[in-house]
Amino acid sequence: QSVLTQPPSASGTPGQGVTISCSGSSSNIGSDYVYWYRQLPGTAPKLLIYRNNERPSGVPDRFSGSKSGTSASLAISGLRSEDEADYYCAAWDDSLSGVIFGGGTKLAVL
Amino acid sequence: EVQLVESGGGLVKPGGSLRLSCVASGFTFSKTWMGWVRQAPGKGLEWVGHIKSQTDGGTADYAAPVKGRFTISRDDSTNTVSLQMSTLKTEDTAVYYCSTVANRNSWSWGQGTLVTVSS
Numbered sequence: 001q002s003v004l005t006q007p008p009s010a011s012g013t014p015g016q017g018v019t020i021s022c023s024g025s026s027s028n029i030g031s032d033y034v035y036w037y038r039q040l041p042g043t044a045p046k047l048l049i050y051r052n053n054e055r056p057s058g059v060p061d062r063f064s065g066s067k068s069g070t071s072a073s074l075a076i077s078g079l080r081s082e083d084e085a086d087y088y089c090a091a092w093d094d095s096l097s098g099v100i101f102g103g104g105t106k107l108a109v110l
Numbered sequence: 111e112v113q114l115v116e117s118g119g120g121l122v123k124p125g126g127s128l129r130l131s132c133v134a135s136g137f138t139f140s141k142t143w144m145g146w147v148r149q150a151p152g153k154g155l156e157w158v159g160h161i162k163s164q165t166d167g168g169t170a171d172y173a174a175p176v177k178g179r180f181t182i183s184r185d186d187s188t189n190t191v192s193l194q195m196s197t198l199k200t201e202d203t204a205v206y207y208c209s210t211v212a213n214r215n216s217w218s219w220g221q222g223t224l225v226t227v228s229s
Contacts, residue, residue: 035215037155044207044219045147045155051213088155092214098173099145099157099215 003028004089004102011108017077020105022089024070028100032092034072036065039086039104048087049074076107084109112136112218114208119223122198126227130193132208132220140164143211144184144191148204149222156204158182160211161191176202198227 005023012018022034036049047056049065052072064075072089089102118130132144145160159172161182170182181194191208205224209216 033213033215037216039155044221045216046219047217050215050217056217086154090155090157090215096174097171098159099147101155101157104154 003093003096003100004091006087006089006102006105008103009106009108011110012076012079013110014079014081016079017075018079018107019076020074020087020089020107022072022074022102024072024091024100026070027095028070028091028093029067029072030070031094034065034067035090036063036074037088037090039088040082041085045088079109081109083107112210114210114218114220116206116208116220116223119206119225121226121228123229124198124200124227126198127194127196128198128225130195130206130208130223130225132191132193134189134191134208134210137210139189140186143214144182145209145211145216146182146191146193147207147209147216147219148202148225149207150201150204153204158193158206160214195225198225200227203227 033051037045039045052067053065062077086104088104093100113135116132122128146158161170179197184191205222207222208220210218
């Protein structure tokens with residue numbers, strides 16, 4: 001069972017927007033940065049968002065992150081079929097002294 | 111361009127050992143923390159551990175399920191980070207990804223190498 005809680009699935013239609021939530025606690029999200037990763041089928045994860053809301057170079061501004069208290073969110077606007085993937089949040093946990101991941105959210109673009 | 115190439119995966123019996131390697135290029139390896147993350151078949155991501163740069167002490171931290179069984183090491187002369195796994199269990203079966211680490215989180219990832227622990 002993951003320490004960070006994500007919805008197992010989400011969906012949207014092309015052009016729409018979708019938000020994926022990530023809920024944690026004071027020992028992880030509440031005290032450190034949140035990172036988001038995207039994993040396309042059969043490939044390695046890729047960093048989408050770092051330090052809560054920063055995008056690495058090459059990540060389009062359709063992807064945005066936010067954090068409030070012990071929760072975080074990933075918002076994707078202008079959905080495309082290629083956005084179908086698994087999305088994971090992650091944060092350092094002070095109690096566990098390690099990185100923890102959410103269970104992942106499978107995004108379907110209908 | 112950052113490149114991370116893992117190798118060493120394969121089939122091993124429970125209780126056995128295996129060593130994974132990850133050769134890095136495209137960045138200053140000696141100044142970069144490196145880490146390992148695994149993914150069991152059909153499951154989510156699980157942090158395995160990371161090793162700090164030598165300037166930051168060169169020590170490693172591990173997830174509880176692997177502590178005492180896995181050892182992460184680095185060779186800055188060959189830009190290689192290794193994961194020595196011993197006393198392997200069936201639940202260690204996973205794709206193992208090597209990654210660069212910044213602010214204790216994974217940044218760039220390798221393509222992964224599959225480790226199967228089965229009798």
